[in-house]
Structures are given as C-alpha cells and as structure tokens.
Amino acid sequence: MKIYNKKTFRYGLGFIVLGALLLLTGIWQGFDLKGTVMTVLCLLIGGGGLVRSFSREMSREDKIAELDERNRMVEWRAKSRALGIAELVCFVCILFSIFGMQVMEAFFGGMLAAFGLMLTAMLLVELLTLVYYNKRL
Structure with missing residues (x-):
C-alpha cells in the first residue's frame, strides 16, 4: 500500500493512537458515555483519514481542495x-x-x-x- 497523502496519514494515525489510548483508559478505569463517544469518534476519524491517505483519488481531491x-x-x-x-x-x-x-x-x-x-x-x-x-x- 502506498501513502498518497502523508499529512492525512499522520492525522489519521494520530487519531487512531488517541482512540486506542482512550480505549485502554476506558478498559482500565471503566467506561462512561463521554469516554465511549470520544473513543468511537477518534477511531472513526482516524480510520477515515487512513483510508483517504491510501486512496489515490481521495488524496488528489484533498490536495486540490487544500490548494483552492x-x-x-x-x-x-x-x-x-x-x-x-x-x-x-x-x-x-x-x-x-x-x-x-x-x-x-x-x-x-x-x-x-x-x-x-x-x-x-x-x-x-x-x-x-x-x-x-x-x-x-
């Protein structure tokens, strides 16, 4: 797999790591509604960022939108x-x-x-x- 947009990849990876840390904290201290929602959002945003960074078309759209x-x-x-x-x-x-x-x-x-x-x-x-x-x- 080739990374087409390194910036989006770093953001996605950062959100995945943050979501994993929140998940570990939830397992260790117990889950609450706010922590669960934040964990799910971080993992979804991170996953979306990773998918966009691996896709040639989506990365091209992101770069065009960034330079617009x-x-x-x-x-x-x-x-x-x-x-x-x-x-x-x-x-x-x-x-x-x-x-x-x-x-x-x-x-x-x-x-x-x-x-x-x-x-x-x-x-x-x-x-x-x-x-x-x-x-x-």
Missing part, C-alpha cells in the same frame, strides 16, 4: 475573525476582573494579570504580522 483559493481565503478570514473575537473576550474579562477586584482582590488580580498578558501578546502578534505582511506585499 476560496478555501484558503475562508480559512484566513476565519482565523482573523477568531483572533478578533479572542481579543474582545480578553478585553471583557479584563473589565470583569477590574470590577471584581473590589470583591476578591487576590483572585481577580491574578485574572487581571493573566488576561492582560494574553491580550498584550495577541495585540503584539497581530502588529508584528501586520508589519511583516506590509513589507512583503
């Missing part, structure tokens, strides 16, 4: 929107922490510092990527 300009644009826009939403959530959490410090100073002070660092990191990364792409394009 519309798919890439949708992915870039989704990631950009996700970063904007994450920045907004961090900012709201900072405001919540500022008002919460009047109730429990130690707890909300730590939250304020953590969310402040996350927001600063996100804004810094956004600024650096903006400068990088403005120089390149």
